[in-house]
Structures are given as structure tokens and as C-alpha cells.
Amino acid sequence: MPIISRAAIAMAPNQPLILDKIKVDEPGEGEVLVEIKVTGLCHTDLSAIEGKMSSLVHFPGVPGHEAGGVVVEVGPGVTSLAVGDHVIPYICTECGHCDFCHSPKTNLCTEMFTGHDLKTRAEYNGVRLHSFHDLGTFSNFGVYREISLAKVRKDAPFEQIAYLGCGATTGLGAALIEAKVESGATVAVIGLGGIGLSVVQGARICGASRIIAVDTNPSKEALARKMGATEFVNPKTIGKELGAYIVDITGAGADYVFECVGSIATIQQAFAATHFAWGTCMVVGLPPDGEMLPIPPAELLFGKTLKGSSIGGAKCRTGIPQLVDRLMDGEFDLDSLITAKIPLDRISDGLEMMKRGEGIRTVVMY
Template identity: 45%
Template sequence: MLVLVEIQSLLPGQEKSISSTQRKCTFAEYTVVPEFTLAKIDAAAPLDKVCLLACGFSTGYGAAINTAKVKPGSTCAVFGLGGVGLSVVMGCKAAGASRIIGVDVNKEKFARAKELGATECISPRDFQKPVQEVLTEMTGYGVDYSFEVIGTADTMTAALASCNMSTGVCVVVGEAPSGSVVPMDPLLFLSGRTCKGTLIGGWKMRDSIPKLVSSYLEKKFNSDLLITHTLPIAKINEGFELLRAGKSIRTVLLY
């Protein structure tokens, strides 16, 4: 039996918090789940490719398409260029955004981001001022849409502050550690900014997964570009090391 596991982009040490139940279920040859959690997909779909659509890709792509409803000709900023962030980039491009600015401290991700649709990329470490000020100067007024795909209080605040003060929309995609508090200046909202969250990109998964798989087969998007490594499950630790080192976007494990 072939079991496919997609290693997600995790915060350092986060993989240690995965429960024993999750581990047993994920790496078993068989498992029992409620019928309503299953979705039937096209038998022609390659499982080692469409496994990304169950969470990472659908979350990022849907954040742009469904949650933000990015408009053609708009300007977007994506904070975090891991697998989910790059999926946001793909969603913004598909929606017709004219300018997509990727933000990440790991410059090795910039080439892949531009390949997927980013028009430019910046690292906060290259500036002496807050990155939200840099983005405001780059655009003249702030971005139309910002996406926080990292999961820290600082980047959530920066993403909101980088938005156009009148009509900007910030979508929080990243998951902050439990108990985190995000301090917000109320004035950021006073003139019209909007901040909203998204869960799995706003899809109703049982209905949407088969449609996303069909779109993949019709080549409406190429999520294969997010897969940088494919390893046997015996090398799962190598997969996590690639992840910690920032050398992988998505690693697919074959069992």
C-alpha cells in the first residue's frame, strides 16, 4: 500500500508537539475515519502530487481566491514564502493581481516565489525600518491585500499595518502558538482597514477537494512546483532536517 504524507512548514520544534494519536494515524497502513470526512477524487489523479491539495496548497490558494477575493490589478504582500505562502502567491496571480511582493528572511525562497508569480521579494533584514514602512513606501499607499503566513504576533501586526489605510484587507493564515496575544493599535482600523482569518482557505473540503483535483488535472494550476523533495518514509527524519534548514518547500514521503 502507498501512503502519502506531506511534511508541512512548521515552526522550529513544532513537529515535536504532534500527538501520539496523530503519529499513529498518519504513519499507519490503515486507519478508520468517519465517512463524512472522506472525499472521492478522480482515479486518474497522481496521489504523490495531489496530496498537497488536502491542506497546504488549498489553504494558501483559497486565502487569496475565497477569503480575500483578490481583485484584478491589485497589489498584494505575502509574509512568509513557505509552501502555504507560495500557494497564496499562486492564488494572487490567478486572481489577476498586478503586483505581488513576497516577504521572507530566507532569500533562497525568492527564486521559487518569482517562478510562481511574485513580482518582487524583500527581506526585512535588509532594512533599518519596519517592513510595513518599506511596503508603504514601495507602493505609495500600502498594499491592497496582505497575507500573514508565518504565525507570529509581530508579522501579524506588520501585515495589517502594511495595508492601504482606507480599503486594505489583511488575511491571517499563519497559526500562532497557543496563548499568543497580538497587540493591535486601534488606529489601524479607524480609517477602514480589515483583518480577517481563514481556515483551509475557505473551502468546504468534502465538496471542494474533488473540484481542486479536477482543476489540477486540467492544468489550471501547477502545485507540483511546491514539491522540492520526495523521500521514502524511512528517511522521514531527513525530511524534517530539510525543513528545519529551510531547504525544502514541500517534501512528500512514500510508504
């Protein structure tokens, strides 16, 4: 029998979310029914709802992709999960069989590109609903592929493991896994939302000697320093282009520059701020669909590297549980980054808070 679940539904791009009950399918072959306990509000959700990610999401549907929950039913063929397991849904599947899964060079999986996101797992008033990013965690219950769920320890708080479903992992992993920042390195982080502040923590864990935190909001400085930043730069007050300023204060540019805003302009600034002979510019923020990046190619010939990071490079079922262990060992702080906890009824308020730049991470508690 279908499960009745409360959900926030996006019927069309840039339309108000509908809060109502939906019918969630029973889990099929290789699928798992999960009771979502907490879901985070990520800027990617806002972009999807506003219709800025037409190549990645399908309407009508249930948004959301950052969550933690408990397995309540497993479908045929599921072998790695059981009722009662605590899990984190994750955008990057890990089938464990494809060439991508066998490679340490990527956290992508070929099962991400099979068109499975076109499959609907729920309905509202007779209309079938897609799951945004093949997850759709703005629903109290959801059906997910086994290969999209990371089984994690049961003593970790749901609101914190939810954050590891996207934002925190994206930031931490960019420094720890993708860039592999060396001890003693100089790092600049542009954009101090939840992802950027997680990059700061990742750089601190790696032993970076200098972490330059950059944001136009001066109120972010105290938290950035708490996360491990050694300096704070407000681009509005420096009197020159950010890239040139960072080159000036570092001598030749930062060894690693992380762009965590998702705009072409800041990616260009980040590239300009990168050490001209060996620096790595890491694109972490997600620009809107269709944007193109003009950069001077000669700087690549001199030795700069321009690299992207997909959800921090962490693999779903093998990498995320390790991050949860490190969280519980006290290596990094997520609790300080969760600045609001709201019920599902206030999810639209939470999205408006995000638009206004209020807080770091808001989570919905079911």
C-alpha cells in the same frame, strides 16, 4: 480483523518518533479504511510533535494530516465512497447537514467540534493511539470518517493531491476563496514556504497586478517569480520596518497582505503593511497556542480588515475536488513545490529538513 500498518508514532511531546507496526481498527459506522499512498510533512505536524498544539492533538498518537490515498474498505452507513476511490483526508469535516455546512461563509463543520478526535482507531503494543487532528496520516493505513474524506479523480498524482490536503489549499484558498482578491489588486505575501508560494499562485490566478513576495531567504526569489510574484523583498536588506517599507513602495499599503509565517511579529508587520483605508490583512500562518495579538484598533476604524483563513476556506467534499480539477487543468503548479520525496523510514530526516528551512514541501511515499 485489525489491519497491520507501518507508522510513525509520537508517544509523548517533543520525543523522537517511533517507526514500527501498529494495529488499525476495522472501520465502524460512517467510517472508511484508507491505504495512504503519500503524506506530506507540514509545519503544523512539527508543532504538534513538539507539543505546541496541546489544545488540538492528544498523545500518544499518530501525527500527520496532509495525504492522498485509496479506499480499501467501507463501514456500515457509508454511502458516498466505495472501494477503489481516491480520496484526500481533510481536517475540516463536511457533514452536509449542519448550519455551518449550509453556509457559504465558512468551511468549518460542527462535527469538527464534537470531540471525535478523542476517539482512538489504532493501537501500539496494547496502547491506544490517537489520530492527530482526527486524521493521523503518518500511517500507511488509517480509519477516517466519511465526512473527512474528499473523493477526487483518479488521474491526479498522489503526491500533488496530498499537498491539497492542507498546505496548497491553505494558500490558494486564502487568495481565491477567503480574500477573493480582485483583478488589478496589489498583494503582499509574507513568508514563502509552501503556503506562501501557493498564495502567490492564487493571487496570480485572481489577476493581481502586483504581487510582492517577502522572505528573508533570497534563494526563494526565483521560485516566487515562477509562481507569479512581480517583486521580491528581503526584510533584512531594506533598512526599515517591513510594514513601513511596503507602505512606501505602494503609496498607502497593499490591498491584500497575507501573513504565512505564524508569528505575532510578522502579523503585526502584515497589518502595518495593509492599505489604511480599505486593505485586508489575512492571517494564514498558525501562531503557537496562547499567543495574543496587540494591534492599534484605530486602524480598524479607518477601514482596515483583519481576517483569518482556516485551511483556505475550502469545504471538504465539495470544495477540494474542484481544486483538484483546477490543478489537472493546469491553473497552478504544485509539482515545482514538492522538493523532496522520501520513504517512511526517513520521516525524521524530513522533519529536520523542515526545521532547517530546506526545500519547500517534502512528501513521504509509502
